[in-house]
Amino acid sequence: MALGWPAVLVDGPVRLRPLRRRDADAWLALRARNSGWLEPWDATSPVPVTGPRPTFGAFVRTLAAQARAGATLPFAIDHEGELVGQLTVSSITYGSLRSASIGYWVSEHVAGRGIMPVAVALATDHCFVALELHRVEINIRPENRPSLRVVEKLGFRDEGVRERFLHIQDDWRDHRSFALTAEEVPEGLLNRYKAARA
Known part of the structure; x- marks a missing residue:
């Protein structure tokens, strides 16, 4: 297995754990209930996709293979034992960069309860x-206020706009890029977040 995987990360009622094939029913139901909430932010393919969509099992197998290779950490987000979202650490790079990106989504029925800032801080x-990485970045569409609040609460630095950064809703969309380096949170991001809220 790759460095730092598999992992279970917990703080109070928030738990990050590996996404599993047996999550299929809960995950698919959650995505269906939240389709309108998530669709404006979901990446799309600029190349027409033909043929059947991959099954949930195939989706999890692909993520698990990427995790074993050390390129991705695919976490399910549980809150009080209920699956409520997903957080993926991707583009993990070592060498002189030692960086990764974090992407996430959470169900609308628990949005605003502080689950996502804790999940992002844990990751x-x-x-x-x-993983002994140096830099973590998060890229967010400028219109996505709930997601922007997460990085604002956690104190990620705004590094500006990346024009036409990601394909979403059949067009290339601008994103704001936020980052944090290990030196900025020697006490740990979760500890800093909790201290700021106290």
Whole structure:
């Protein structure tokens, strides 16, 4: 297995754990209930996709293979034992860069409860400590206010706009890029977040 994987990260009622094939029913139901909430932010393919969509099992197998290779950490987000979203650490790069990107989504029925800042802080600390990465970045569409609030609460630096960065809703969309380096949170991001809220 790759460095830092598999991992289970917990703080209070928030738990990050590997996404599993047996999550299929809960994950698919959650995505269906949240289709309108998530569709404006979901990446699309600029190349027409033909043939049947991959099954959930194939989706999880692909993510698991990427995790074993050390390129991705595909976490399910549980809150009080209920699957409520997903957080993926991707583009993990070592060498002179030692960086990764974090992407996430959460169900609308639990949005605004502080689940996602805790989940992102747990994953970021894991990247800095277990993976010994130097930099974590998060890219967000400028219109996505709930997601922007997550990085604002956590104190990620706004590094500006990346024009036509990601294909979403059949067009190339601008994103704002936010980042944090390990030196900025020697006490840990989760500890800093909790101290700021106290």
